[in-house]
Amino acid sequence: MEGEVKGAEEFRPKILVFSTNNISDLGIDLAGSMHMHYPPTVYTISVPCSSGIKPSWILHAIEKGFDGVFIAADGTDCPYLEDCTDRTAKIAGKAQELLKENGYNPVRLKMAAICSVCAEPFVNHMKNFYHTLKQLGPSRKGEVKNEKI
Amino acid sequence: MSKRKIGVYICHCGGNISDYVDVEKVRQAIEKEEDVVVAKTTMFACSDAAQQEMMDDIQQKGLDAIVIASCSPKLHLFTFRSMAQRAGLNPYQYVQVNLREQDSWAHTDDIEGATEKAIRLVRAGIAKARVSKPLEPIRVETEKKALIVGGGISGLRAAISLADMGIYVFLLEKEKELGGWVKNFSSMYPHNRSGREIIQKLVEEAKKRERITIFTEAELIEKGGVLGNFQVKIRTKGEEINLEVGSIIIATGFEEYRPSEGEFGFGLPGVVTLSQFKKMVENSQGELRFNGKKVNTVAYIYCVGSRQREGNTYCSRYCCNATLHTAILASRLSPSIRQFHLYRDIRTYGKNELLYEEASKLGSVFLKWSEDQPPEVSSQNGHLRVRVKDLLTDGEEVEIDTDLVVLVTGMVPRDNQALTExxxxxIGRDGFYNEIHPKLRPVETVIDGVYIAGASQGPKNSYEAVASSLAAASKVATLVLKGFAELEPQVATVDPEKCEWCGLCLEACPYNAFEKVKHGDKEVAKVVEALCKGCGGCVPACPVDAIDVKGYEDATIKSMIEELLAGGEG
Structure with a gap:
């Protein structure tokens, strides 16, 4: 299941972060404003709300070559949806199913609420996730058995 | 899709970006991208000259989309949208790429990595620009009414100003009485006028105005709706009232820093806070006395609760001035009084410098201490002694026997958790409410139609607080007096070909922003644009993928993902 890790020394996992315009993007901005470092292979796409992310986008990102996707969720700070935490969690759950069905390890998707001042938690998440993905190796189809029933 | 004409501008930000990102390399990497007809670097994209150049390019080269790779969109999204509009380009065909907060500043340790990231981010921006469509803002009617939370000097002044512009104001005060902190102040700098009198006058003026409705012992407990038309619920004296307002100003003020027991001797008799000392000076008949005994010596310790290494790292702004002003008053009460000011830095900015000069002339003595060696306060047989290493005399150790030690305490944010929720x-790092931009949008918040004023935003003295409250009042007026507001057009849209009305979108939408309409022979969902917030909560709920949020369409996101991964290092 782990598979072999080729070129592990040079392997720099690429992480796609889905952030939100009003909340988590501000936390990520703050990390930069404070010159807190995290790997430069972390890329952010901002959307209005984390409950508007399609599971198919997450699969698309992994299929096209991202090694991990991180949802920087609005959590309870969401200005739009009171139940945003539950909704985003559901989306993450569906996306993980989708990853499994397509032969990808579901741990390549991670989600955490990142508030508008959560600079340090964000940076820590990135470092830890980067480390996890590094151990896991590059994403590849068939790394887990297709569990579609 | 027919060929696009995209202009790409990569900003140095005067070194903030270009010190860590090779902007010329980025430019070269993307200039050959499909549809890119202009690719330039610029020292400051936000400068007038750079904006003019972009406008010329838009007009002369007929650009139909632009990408500006500079700072966070939180700063200049509107600057550049308005620039695009002035040049005749639809503002939604401009894409902002964040190369500063999310690239150069986060990767100051890795120029190569930051440059590669920049190239990929700009490519994704180009992808987004390529599929961008012109959008028109959605108009909503605005109520000519405002809610002000907080009836201190800021809230009162804003209320009067709004009423005089013809706007109805609901003024909420948590306490029994209006006036906040200032109602308890006597002589205030720089004019020596009494805070009590200023507040009395403002309250009188507010009560004179029919358009102002005052609620005391009141709080805001619910907020719904959008700018122009908020539905709020307030609770006052056990009663709940529903109101409709076009806009909201938050002017909830500050809390005084409370030193902890033992902090610079706090808790010892004779060790008082600045506000306690101000009260003593105010209540003095003739010379200054403490516990019946004449006060011959006062030692002030500055920056208590401010500029801390951990905790309150900010400067509280007002305290140096207020202390020197109080010292002048004390000198006038007791001309022979000896006053020692133990400071880290004195910030009597602007015309308040005159306070420093006057206090010095009246005999105040200044000693400077280092953060690493703070003054020590002790008590022996009921006598206070302060020991300090004075940097102005090359670190000489000075002992001061004193009758009073005044801790110059700063401002801290109010505990407003319920209101904030x-x-x-x-909330910013300092715990105060956060503006969008301290210079460019100083009283606006990310919540459209909600403004912040006074010390709720950060330490301010009373005239700075009023300046910001008047700024907030004029923002409210520009919003509600026009009679309508323009909302973001980036709302959801339904593809009627794909939609087979199932109602799941409506179920997913707390704003009821869907209606059922006929489309040919079938029934489909349609978005009610004025109600839609553009959050996209309905998007993953649709079983047939028929919903997109404008600007965040399925195709847009997927092509951005692909471009983030495309090619090598360029």
Whole structure:
């Protein structure tokens, strides 16, 4: 299941972060404003709300070559949806199913609420996730058995 | 899709970006991208000259989309949208790429990595620009009414100003009485006028105005709706009232820093806070006395609760001035009084410098201490002694026997958790409410139609607080007096070909922003644009993928993902 890790020394996992315009993007901005470092292979796409992310986008990102996707969720700070935490969690759950069905390890998707001042938690998440993905190796189809029933 | 004409501008930000990102390399990497007809670097994209150049390019080269790779969109999204509009380009065909907060500043340790990231981010921006469509803002009617939370000097002044512009104001005060902190102040700098009198006058003026409705012992407990038309619920004296307002100003003020027991001797008799000392000076008949005994010596310790290494790292602004002003008053009461000011830095900015000069002339002595060696306060047989290493005399150790030690305490944010949750207002690192931009949008918040004023935003003296409250009042007036507001057009849209009305979108939408309409022979969902917030909560709920949020369409996101991964290092 782990598979072999080729070129592990040079392997720099690429992480796609889905952030939100009003909340988590501000936390990520703050990390930069404070010159807190995290790997430069972390890329952010901002959307209005984390409950508007399609599971198919997450699969698309992994299929096209991202090694991990991180949802920087609005959590309870969401200005739009009171139940945003539950909704985003559901989306993450569906996306993980989708990853499994397509032969990808579901741990390549991670989600955490990142508030508008959560600079340090964000940076820590990135470092830890980067480390996890590094151990896991590059994403590849068939790394887990297709569990579609 | 027919060929696009995209202009790409990569900003140095005067070194903030270009010190860590090779902007010329980025430019070269993307200039050959499909549809890119202009690719330039610029020292400051936000400068007038750079904006003019972009406008010329838009007009002369007929650009139909632009990408500006500079700072966070939180700063200049509107600057550049308005520039695009002035040049005749639809503002939604401009894409902002964040190369500063999310690239150069986060990767100051890795120029190569930051440059590669920049190339990929700009490519994704180009992808987004390529599929961008012109959008028109959605108009909503605005109520000519405002809610002000907080009836201190800021809230009162804003209320009067709004009423005089013809706007109805609901003024909420948590306490029994209006006036906040200032109602308890006597002589205030720089004019020596009494805070009590200023507040009395403002309250009188407010009560004179029919358009102002005052609620005391009142709080805001619910907020719904959008700018122009908020539905709020307030609780006052056990009663709940529903109101409709076009806009909201938050002017909830500050809390005084409370030193902890033992902090610079706090708790010892004779060790008082600045506000306690101000009260003593105010209540003095003739010479200054403490516990019946004449006060011959006062030692002030500055920056208590401010500029801390951990905790309150900010400067509280007002305290140096207020202390020197009080010292002048004390000198006038007791001309022979000896006053020692133990400071880290004195910030009597602007015309308050005159306070420093006057206090010096009246005999105040200044000693400077280092953060690493703070003054020590002790008590022996009921006598206070302060020991300090004075940097002005090359670190000489000075012992001062004193009758009073005044801790110059700063401002801290109020504990407003319930209100913050109702409004969903972001809080800054200092714990105060956060503006969008301290210079460019100083009283606006990320919540459209909700403004912040006074010391709720950060330490301010009373005239700075009033300046910001008047700024907030004029923002409210520009919003509600026009009679309508323009909302973001980036709302959801349904593809009627794909939609087979199932109602799941409506179920997913707390704003009821869907209606059932006929489309040919079938029934489909349609978005009610004025109600839609553009959050996209309905998007993953649709079983047939028929819903997109404009600007965040399925195709847009997927092509951005692909471009982030495309090619090598360029």
């Amino acid at each position: 109702v409004l969903k207002l972001p």
